[in-house]
Amino acid sequence: IQVIRVTEDFRLVDEPIPYQTLWQASDQLDLDTTAVVSVGQPGILRQRVRVRYENGIEISQTVDGEWVALQPVNQVIGYGTKISINTVNTPQGPLEYWRVVRMRVTSYTAASSGKSPDHPQYGITASGLPAGTGIVAIDRSVVPFRSEVYVPGYGVAFAGDTGGGVRGRWIDLGYDEDEYVSWSGYVDVYYLTPVPAPDNINYLLPTNLP
Incomplete structure (x- = not known):
């Protein structure tokens, strides 16, 4: 006859509760800058665990109850909405701009836009203007x-075209067929004045480059 000595014990186990990150507009911060307003703090989920032993050997664990021992504190990050007008010197003379963003750059013509010449929308951009030099495709949420x-x-x-694959920080430069220049890599894009209405500005752009 084998005698099995069964005992039970209880232990408290703490599990972290992740905090959330909240974004808060700030007119004290320059556009495209961020600052930590308040630091986040994980919470604590405490579990009461029943542990079963047989002859001193742990056999099983069962969660007998749990509760929030410490509420998480959300992290708050401020993002800037203060816009300043600056000037960039160009071959066309000085130009006023209110934002400059690093972007992936490519180039296209009507022939490379994916539509056949007999398509009714061939060579027509999202703005209704003909594709060509001086028209660029952008993501509306960025530019x-x-x-x-x-x-x-x-x-x-x-910025009169959108392009099927142009997403995020990406600009596709339009060209006339006989003027085409191939672009690749990255470039600084200057947003020229006038400054759009606040409803038309995305103050919190994606940080990653496509």
Whole structure:
């Protein structure tokens, strides 16, 4: 006959509760800058665990109850909404801009836009203007649609196209067929004045480059 000595014990186990990060607009911070307003603090989920032993050997654990011992404190990060007007010197003369953003750059023509010449929308941009030099495709959530930008090495352009694959911090430079120049890599894009209405500005742009 084997005698099994069964005992039980209880222990408290703490599990971290992650905090959330909240974003808060601040007109005291420059556009495209951030600052920590308040530091986050993880919370604590405390569990009462029943531990079963047989002949001194742990056999099983069962959560007998749990409660929040410490509430998490959310982290708050401020992002800037203060816009300043600056000037960039260009071959066209000095230009006023209110934002400059590093972007991936490519280039296209009507022929490379994915539509056949017999398509009714061939060579027509999202703004209704014909594709060509001076028209660029952008992501509307990054560059205000129908605004003007300056791209060094390309010139002043009208953000009048969107492009099927242009997402995030990416600009696709339009060219006439006989003027095409291939672009790749990254470039600083200057958003020219006038400053759009606040509702048309995305103050918190994606930080990653495509």
